[in-house]
Amino acid sequence: MIEGILIGLKTALSFQNLLMVMIGCFAGTIIGMLPGLGPMTAIALMIPITYGFDPATGLILMAGVYYGAVFGGSTSSILINAPGVPGTVATSFDGYPMAQQGKAGKALAIAAYSSFAGGTIAAIFLLIAAPSLSKVSLSFRSPDYFGLMILGLTAVAAFSSKGNFLKAMMMCVFGLMLATVGQDTLSDIPRFTFNTMNLSDGISFVLVVMATFAMSEALTIVIKGNDPAKAAKQISMTELGSIKLNKEETKKMFKTIPRSSVLGFIIGVLPGAGATIASFLAYGMERNFVSNEEKEKFGKGSVQGLCAPETANNAACSGAFVPLLTLGIPGSGTTAVMLGALLGFGIQPGPRLYETNPEIFWSVIMSMYIGMVVLLILNLPLIPYIARILAVPRTFLIPMILFFSVTGIYLMSFNNFDIFLMIGIAVIATILRLYDFPMPPLILSFVLGGLMEENLRRSLLISDGSWSFLWNRPLTLSIMLIIIFIVSWQLFKSLKALKNA
Amino acid sequence: MKINSVKIISLLFFVLSAFYLYTAYQIQVFSFDEDSPFNAKTFPIYLGYTGMFFAGLKIVLPDPNPIEVSPKNLEFKKTILLVLTMCVYGATILKVGFFLSTSLFLVFAYYFLGERRWKYILVFSFPFVAIFMYLLHGLLAVYLRDPLLKYIGIMG
Numbered sequence: 001m002i003e004g005i006l007i008g009l010k011t012a013l014s015f016q017n018l019l020m021v022m023i024g025c026f027a028g029t030i031i032g033m034l035p036g037l038g039p040m041t042a043i044a045l046m047i048p049i050t051y052g053f054d055p056a057t058g059l060i061l062m063a064g065v066y067y068g069a070v071f072g073g074s075t076s077s078i079l080i081n082a083p084g085v086p087g088t089v090a091t092s093f094d095g096y097p098m099a100q101q102g103k104a105g106k107a108l109a110i111a112a113y114s115s116f117a118g119g120t121i122a123a124i125f126l127l128i129a130a131p132s133l134s135k136v137s138l139s140f141r142s143p144d145y146f147g148l149m150i151l152g153l154t155a156v157a158a159f160s161s162k163g164n165f166l167k168a169m170m171m172c173v174f175g176l177m178l179a180t181v182g183q184d185t186l187s188d189i190p191r192f193t194f195n196t197m198n199l200s201d202g203i204s205f206v207l208v209v210m211a212t213f214a215m216s217e218a219l220t221i222v223i224k225g226n227d228p229a230k231a232a233k234q235i236s237m238t239e240l241g242s243i244k245l246n247k248e249e250t251k252k253m254f255k256t257i258p259r260s261s262v263l264g265f266i267i268g269v270l271p272g273a274g275a276t277i278a279s280f281l282a283y284g285m286e287r288n289f290v291s292n293e294e295k296e297k298f299g300k301g302s303v304q305g306l307c308a309p310e311t312a313n314n315a316a317c318s319g320a321f322v323p324l325l326t327l328g329i330p331g332s333g334t335t336a337v338m339l340g341a342l343l344g345f346g347i348q349p350g351p352r353l354y355e356t357n358p359e360i361f362w363s364v365i366m367s368m369y370i371g372m373v374v375l376l377i378l379n380l381p382l383i384p385y386i387a388r389i390l391a392v393p394r395t396f397l398i399p400m401i402l403f404f405s406v407t408g409i410y411l412m413s414f415n416n417f418d419i420f421l422m423i424g425i426a427v428i429a430t431i432l433r434l435y436d437f438p439m440p441p442l443i444l445s446f447v448l449g450g451l452m453e454e455n456l457r458r459s460l461l462i463s464d465g466s467w468s469f470l471w472n473r474p475l476t477l478s479i480m481l482i483i484i485f486i487v488s489w490q491l492f493k494s495l496k497a498l499k500n501a
Numbered sequence: 502m503k504i505n506s507v508k509i510i511s512l513l514f515f516v517l518s519a520f521y522l523y524t525a526y527q528i529q530v531f532s533f534d535e536d537s538p539f540n541a542k543t544f545p546i547y548l549g550y551t552g553m554f555f556a557g558l559k560i561v562l563p564d565p566n567p568i569e570v571s572p573k574n575l576e577f578k579k580t581i582l583l584v585l586t587m588c589v590y591g592a593t594i595l596k597v598g599f600f601l602s603t604s605l606f607l608v609f610a611y612y613f614l615g616e617r618r619w620k621y622i623l624v625f626s627f628p629f630v631a632i633f634m635y636l637l638h639g640l641l642a643v644y645l646r647d648p649l650l651k652y653i654g655i656m657g
Binding site for chain 1: 506507510511514517518521524525528529530531534537538539540541542543544545548551552555556558559562563565566568570574575576577579580583584587588590591592594595599603606607610611614615616621625637643645646
């Protein structure tokens, strides 16, 4: 492990990679800060740029963007009560009241220190857990992988859909359908190409991510008539107050950070759960841990109420890398985008990544620490200036996002067809968004589609066409039982809601 | 059963799944692969049925919390204009070239979204695209097709 850490440090501390972490954190903070635009949009916009880099550098840049975007999301939650990402909704419960009391600087500092601590502690857990889990997962076979992928999709559908399980499952199927367009990988037989050469290579992953996130988020802002800049004008960016914390506040944070980090990491590892659930659970858990007097302050500007969700959501971000790096199966929409980018680099994440590409495996983990430090020492003092981005009117913001999306696809294919296809998918995604159809399950299933088919093919061929592979091995059977439990639980919840209505 | 927009979308998804399933059955596989436990159409066929199953459930089951979006609150005109501008941009980017098509796209997009300060519109279109092109083409050596600038002699 020590050797791996040194390899990772050597790669992560090269001048180019350090620069990428800084640029990533900075760009991520700016994009994540804009309400409506989350880490997935930030990463999606970066993908065309990363294709010119070597895989380690590209992934380091995207990891930096990821952390920066989560940090940026808390800034808009605290300053204008408009969470940039769902994972920072709980941050606004106490962060915004603090800002209203003239303690915006302090709230931002608590968020930054908590993010740093949560991310760093979780990165240590990742350092220990990932190699061990990699070794265990080497014994996994095709049926187990197939089961794990279905479990990932079901869990994301169950947790990301806020009671709309059927909508999320429809999105999963839609993503898988899009993934089957193009030539079959084994036989080269064209499928769903409608005799068009433009579709024979399938639909590009970047195109789908750009269309369903960057473009459709921008179009949703336009069609709903939201203007984030209007809210930003209500606060004076220069009057954020001091960012220094007193002894009592620091002491409170010291108690909250360890428990929220552990909780956040565990939730992050679970497929589908992610930063949003981690932050809400940490908020609820912290409320039970504090004294009755402190409990009264929750929702009115409590230090612990702000510290807990911020710590947990960053710890969950690191935790989400565990299934991606060890099993090659992303547990969230954001890590699905990263998986797609890795596949674009020709790298298959999974248990063998640890042996075949140790520099990538370790440098990503090491760059997480560096990213945390960058966020703390670079972004925190610059927040009053970076926060001005919130005041950029949408009349300039939206065309810029659309321009970067179209240019990203244009630079990859130099093909009009891809641009039209992207616009078409973006329009459909915008309509679906208006009616609360979640997009992360679509992306996750689109990325996993090829791998799922491959593992199903192997499993069915080995078992001579029998579906008994689903219950022949104890591990596969356990995974299938969990899936049955999640589906039954979701259907039971839907029927109960109907009865109550 | 009460019909709402989500049910209409689900119905459309049901039709899409049915069409997908029909197309999946039409996939031509090699004759030696026809009776194989898994061939090029196996996975799509399962997908088609799964899509129809979930869409069917959504249509049949009543919706406890129906979402209704009032068209009055939506800015259709701006959105449609923006999408059309993007389509024109996509159609012209190869023929007219990156510089002019992108700059004009930005000008129209700013204008359609309500920006009227021409000083800013012009600064954040033509010069902005020129700097972007210089960074990409000049510094990062990323190829950018621009027949117009090539014709004028600015780009090689």
